[in-house]
Amino acid sequence: MRVLHFFKTYLPDTTGGIEQVIFQLCEGTRRLDVDSEVLTLSQTVTQAQIQIASHKVYRAKQAFTIASTGFSLEVFDQFRQLAKSADIIHFHFPWPAMDLVHFASSHGKPCVASYHSDIVRQRALSVCYRPLMLRFLASMDRILAASPNYVSSSRILARFNDKTTVIPYGLDREAYPEPSTERLAYWRERLPARFFLFVGVLRYYKGLEYLLEAVAGTGWPVVIAGAGPEEANLKEQARQLELDHLIWTGRIADEDKACLLQLCHAFVFPSHLRSEAFGISLLEAAMYGKPMISCEIGTGTTFVNLDGVTGMAVPPADSPALRRAMGQLWENPALAAKLGANAAHRFEEQFSAQRMCEQTVQVYRDVLQGS
Structure with missing residues (x-):
C-alpha cells in the first residue's frame, strides 16, 4: 500500500507535534506493508527530494503566506504527479491551501484527513474559508481525530460524526x-x-x-x-x-x-x-x-x-x-x-506508536475496501 501524506510543514524545517505524528506514521507503518511519502512546503528548498529515516520527502517552494498559511504554485503539479502512484492520500488539516490543491488536482484517490485542530486564531478569515473547509471535509472518506475530548468539543467535527474515528497519537520509545x-x-x-x-x-x-x-x-x-x-x-x-x-x-x-x-x-x-x-x-x-x-x-x-x-x-x-x-x-x-x-x-x-499505526492502517484498509 502506498500512502502520500500532505502537510504545510515537515522535518527537517520544522519539528512540531504534527510533524512528529507524520514521522511516526511513516516509519511505524512500514512493518505493516505501507510505503509512505510526504509532500510539504519549504521556504528554502535546496533539494526538492530528501530522505528522512526510511521515507522520502518532497518539498515545494513556498511562494508566500497569508494569515500564517503557506502557499505554493509548484505544489499543484507535484501533488498531481505523486498522487498518481498513491493508493491513499492522507491529508493533515487545517491548511486551506491543501484544500485548493485537493480539488484542483481531481486526483480521484481515496482520502483520509487527520483533523489536528479547529481554526482558532484567524476567526475572521475562517468565515470566508468555511464553505471550502466544509466541502473539503465532506469529500474525505474518513476523518481521524486524536481524542474523544476534541470530537465532543468541536462544532466542526460534530457535522461529521458518521465518518470520524478516534485514534490517539502515539510515540515510539x-x-x-x-x-x-x-x-x-x-x-x-x-x-x-x-x-x-x-x-x-x-x-x-x-x-x-x-x-x-x-x-x-x-x-x-x-x-x-x-x-x-x-x-x-x-x-x-x-x-x-x-x-x-x-x-x-x-x-x-x-x-x-x-x-x-x-x-x-x-x-x-x-x-x-x-x-x-x-x-x-x-x-x-x-x-x-x-x-x-x-x-x-x-x-x-x-x-x-x-x-x-x-x-x-x-x-x-x-x-x-x-x-x-x-x-x-x-x-x-x-x-x-x-x-x-x-x-x-x-x-x-x-499512546504507543504501534497502536496508532495499527489502527491507522486498519482505517486505510477499510477505506480501500469501501467499508
Whole structure:
C-alpha cells in the first residue's frame, strides 16, 4: 500500500507535534506493508527530494503566506504527479491551501484527513474559508481525530460524526535516543537538582506568559526548552518580573531533550487555547514517567493528562491555579512520583506508536475496501 501524506510543514524545517505524528506514521507503518511519502512546503528548498529515516520527502517552494498559511504554485503539479502512484492520500488539516490543491488536482484517490485542530486564531478569515473547509471535509472518506475530548468539543467535527474515528497519537520509545553518561553529566552540572520543564515551540497559544506570572517570587527553577515567535516577548516579561530562576535553552537536539525529560521533577504545559489540540510534549513527558500540569481546554491535553491520575489540570490562563498545582508537586515529591508512575503506565496502555499505526492502517484498509 502506498500512502502520500500532505502537510504545510515537515522535518527537517520544522519539528512540531504534527510533524512528529507524520514521522511516526511513516516509519511505524512500514512493518505493516505501507510505503509512505510526504509532500510539504519549504521556504528554502535546496533539494526538492530528501530522505528522512526510511521515507522520502518532497518539498515545494513556498511562494508566500497569508494569515500564517503557506502557499505554493509548484505544489499543484507535484501533488498531481505523486498522487498518481498513491493508493491513499492522507491529508493533515487545517491548511486551506491543501484544500485548493485537493480539488484542483481531481486526483480521484481515496482520502483520509487527520483533523489536528479547529481554526482558532484567524476567526475572521475562517468565515470566508468555511464553505471550502466544509466541502473539503465532506469529500474525505474518513476523518481521524486524536481524542474523544476534541470530537465532543468541536462544532466542526460534530457535522461529521458518521465518518470520524478516534485514534490517539502515539510515540515510539525506541525512536528516542538514550542519553549518554557524558550528556547527562553536562546537564546535571548546569541545572538544579529539581526543576520544572516546558518543551515546545514558543507560540501564542502555549500560555507561557501565565507560567511566568505563576512562578514569580517562588524561586522554583523552570527550564524552558524551545524557540519560537514569542521568545522575545517572554524574555522581556521575565526581565520585568525579575525571574532569575528561569533557564532558556533555545531549540535543543533530541538527546538533550531526552536528558531534560529524564532529569526534570515535573512537566508543565500551560497551553490555554484550543490551538493546542493534543500536546505531543505531554506524551513525551508521560513516556518518561513525569507528572504533568496542563489546562482544561476541551482538547486532548486532558485526555493525555488525567486530573488527579497522571497530574493536575487547571483552568486556562489562570496563573494562581497554575502556581497552586506547581506548589503541590514541588512540596510533595511522593505525590509527584505516584502521578508520574501512573503517567508512564497510561502511556504504555494508550499512546504507543504501534497502536496508532495499527489502527491507522486498519482505517486505510477499510477505506480501500469501501467499508
